Amino acid sequence: MGGAGGRGGQNAMAGVCGAVGGAEGAGGGAAVGTIDIRDLWEHYRLYHDRTHSLKEVLVRFRRARYENLWALQGVTMRVEPGEAVGVIGANGSGKSTLLKCVARVIEPSRGTVSVRGRVSALLELGAGFHPDLTGRENVFINGAMLGMTRREVRARFDEIVGFSELEQFIDSPVRTYSSGMYMRLGFSVAVHVDPDVLLVDEVLAVGDEQFQAKCRARIAAMKARGVTILFVSHDLPRVQEVCDRVVWLDRGVVRAEGASAEVVQEYAGRSE
Amino acid sequence: MPAVCRLGSVARGLLFYVRGHSRRGRASAIIRRDDPLRMGAPEGRRRRGAEMMIARLRELYSFRELLWALVVRELKVKYKNSALGFFWSLLNPVVTMLVFTFVFSFVFRAGIEHFPLFFLAGMLPWNFFALSLNRATTSMIENANLIKKVYFPREVIPLSILITNLINFGLELVVLFAFLLAWGYFFLPYLPVVLLAAALLFLFTGGVAMFLSAAAVYFRDLQQLVPLGVMIWFYGTAVIYPLEFIPASVRAILMYGNPMNPLISLFRGSLYGLSWPKWHVLVYCAVAAVAAFALGYGLFARMARNLAKEV
Ligand SMILES: Nc1ncnc2c1ncn2[C@@H]1O[C@H](COP(=O)(O)OP(=O)(O)OP(=O)(O)O)[C@@H](O)[C@H]1O
Ligand SMILES: [Mg+2]
Numbered sequence: 001m002g003g004a005g006g007r008g009g010q011n012a013m014a015g016v017c018g019a020v021g022g023a024e025g026a027g028g029g030a031a032v033g034t035i036d037i038r039d040l041w042e043h044y045r046l047y048h049d050r051t052h053s054l055k056e057v058l059v060r061f062r063r064a065r066y067e068n069l070w071a072l073q074g075v076t077m078r079v080e081p082g083e084a085v086g087v088i089g090a091n092g093s094g095k096s097t098l099l100k101c102v103a104r105v106i107e108p109s110r111g112t113v114s115v116r117g118r119v120s121a122l123l124e125l126g127a128g129f130h131p132d133l134t135g136r137e138n139v140f141i142n143g144a145m146l147g148m149t150r151r152e153v154r155a156r157f158d159e160i161v162g163f164s165e166l167e168q169f170i171d172s173p174v175r176t177y178s179s180g181m182y183m184r185l186g187f188s189v190a191v192h193v194d195p196d197v198l199l200v201d202e203v204l205a206v207g208d209e210q211f212q213a214k215c216r217a218r219i220a221a222m223k224a225r226g227v228t229i230l231f232v233s234h235d236l237p238r239v240q241e242v243c244d245r246v247v248w249l250d251r252g253v254v255r256a257e258g259a260s261a262e263v264v265q266e267y268a269g270r271s272e
Numbered sequence: 273m274p275a276v277c278r279l280g281s282v283a284r285g286l287l288f289y290v291r292g293h294s295r296r297g298r299a300s301a302i303i304r305r306d307d308p309l310r311m312g313a314p315e316g317r318r319r320r321g322a323e324m325m326i327a328r329l330r331e332l333y334s335f336r337e338l339l340w341a342l343v344v345r346e347l348k349v350k351y352k353n354s355a356l357g358f359f360w361s362l363l364n365p366v367v368t369m370l371v372f373t374f375v376f377s378f379v380f381r382a383g384i385e386h387f388p389l390f391f392l393a394g395m396l397p398w399n400f401f402a403l404s405l406n407r408a409t410t411s412m413i414e415n416a417n418l419i420k421k422v423y424f425p426r427e428v429i430p431l432s433i434l435i436t437n438l439i440n441f442g443l444e445l446v447v448l449f450a451f452l453l454a455w456g457y458f459f460l461p462y463l464p465v466v467l468l469a470a471a472l473l474f475l476f477t478g479g480v481a482m483f484l485s486a487a488a489v490y491f492r493d494l495q496q497l498v499p500l501g502v503m504i505w506f507y508g509t510a511v512i513y514p515l516e517f518i519p520a521s522v523r524a525i526l527m528y529g530n531p532m533n534p535l536i537s538l539f540r541g542s543l544y545g546l547s548w549p550k551w552h553v554l555v556y557c558a559v560a561a562v563a564a565f566a567l568g569y570g571l572f573a574r575m576a577r578n579l580a581k582e583v
Pocket of ligand 2: 097
């Protein structure tokens with residue numbers, strides 16, 4: 001698949017995870033595109049009156065004033081290759097935290113996350129774009145951030161720019177872009193990573209009506225190609241449209257899990 | 273000496289905080305994660321430190337394209353909108369040199385032969401050190417958005433700054449080489465020493481810079497303190513004056529208490545002094561550089577784990 005010609009980066013990481021995951025008795029070497037989350041706990045430090053200052057540290061470094069906020073409390077879920085799973089829940093229920101753990105941006109406090117294959121995370125569009133650099137230069141930098149080699153970016157460059165429909169502006173600094181154009185370019189790079197696993201966190205409301213339709217079509221095409229998708233959104237109809245299965249997170253725990261329509265309906269009709 | 277005591281307790285506080293930090297993290301959770309790169313994980317503790325380091329470096333190597341992309345970004349942004357481009361980075365040492373030449377030849381009459389060359393041979397390596405430290409300290413905070421949203425080995429950020437500055441330093445050295453040859457300083461036989469000194473300077477600076485880049489996320493005051501500290505460090509380093517001007521009793525303390533002194537003496541000794549370094553100076557520099565790098569990287573690795581949550 002996409003990983004065949006790929007280089008180290010995510011692939012190497014996935015190999016490591018897979019090996020250990022298998023040893024734990026997951027049935028020896030899960031297939032590429034599997035996400036396996038077991039008893040995942042994640043906490044942040046919630047600082048009361050955070051000063052970040054040296055004085056603070058020195059005066060009371062033994063009793064730094066924070067409490068642990070457990071954003072995820074024992075989440076277990078498994079996504080099979082080619083499956084599209086939605087994650088829904090109220091604000092602050094831990095959806096983004098879950099995706100960050102899968103993307104390795106943060107490390108679990110407890111439990112395991114193993115992902116096989118190349119991951120592309122749409123947690124943020126245009127990560128690392130520099131306003132003074134041109135669209136062309138930024139595509140290369142952003143591509144490198146998402147784990148593409150220069151060669152890969154060069155090979156897909158026309159496709160990326162074509163998708164964003166920004167041919168005319170590609171050699172202008174991105175500070176001259178409108179916010180929609182900026183997002184378009186970021187989205188185009190991210191979906192051309194050719195991943196095995198795609199993580200989407202509420203970034204589909206990109207650009208105008210026409211471009212949004214294009215994004216949805218692109219996601220559907222990736223799904224058809226067998227890319228595993230973990231999809232976070234508050235747009236329930238969209239979640240139903242994209243996902244085979246939905247997980248409802250409530251204050252860090254899985255409250256319901258099952259067929260999209262059922263869980264979405266349950267969530268929509270929740271009492272409190 | 274209350275001031276010294278205070279400094280000592282500051283240092284101890286910092287260390288305590290860093291260590292306590294990770295120890296608490298370990299105690300509070302049974303971490304099982306399929307990742308040999310995690311330093312300090314329970315099963316990791318049994319692994320040898322060297323093994324962890326190799327795994328980490330191997331992963332870093334697989335992200336070399338990103339590292340390079342960030343270096344190119346730094347360089348492009350720096351020189352993008354200026355007609356003179358790279359020459360701006362030469363302007364700073366040249367102007368400083370002119371000022372000090374004036375001060376030393378007319379005001380103090382220090383009587384140093386070819387003062388500009390003497391000065392540049394020390395100032396260029398110092399500039400590399402100082403600029404790297406100052407930029408690295410703010411680098412993680414500046415890239416907070418990236419760190420929170422994208423996975424990559426965090427050392428890529430300070431390393432990209434170090435490499436950018438190293439490239440600038442190299443270009444400035446080439447200019448200095450041209451000046452030296454024009455003034456009849458035939459330094460070419462000593463070039464290997466200069467290259468070795470540059471490598472050691474890179475390691476030493478890298479260790480300090482990596483530590484500061486991660487520490488500044490936890491102690492934001494470092495953003496203000498580091499430029500101040502660097503300035504004080506500057507006057508404790510023989511850059512604008514020769515070390516021989518310092519009374520012999522204090523000289524040894526300066527030479528061995530501040531690794532920047534022997535490091536700069538390697539550059540100056542070979543380029544301006546046209547002489548071979550003493551063995552013990554070379555050994556001292558090597559030990560200090562490797563130790564600083566290992567310690568800085570080690571502390572960095574501990575602090576980097578929670579960076580995305582704290583930045
Ligand atoms: N960097 C952080 N530091 C401290 N607490 C955090 C941090 N990031 C998230 N949290 C906390 O963790 C909890 C879960 O946050 P998360 O971003 O995962 O929610 P979410 O489900 O994505 O919400 P939303 O629907 O608003 O995007 C929240 O209570 C939030 O306050
Ligand atoms: Mg969120």
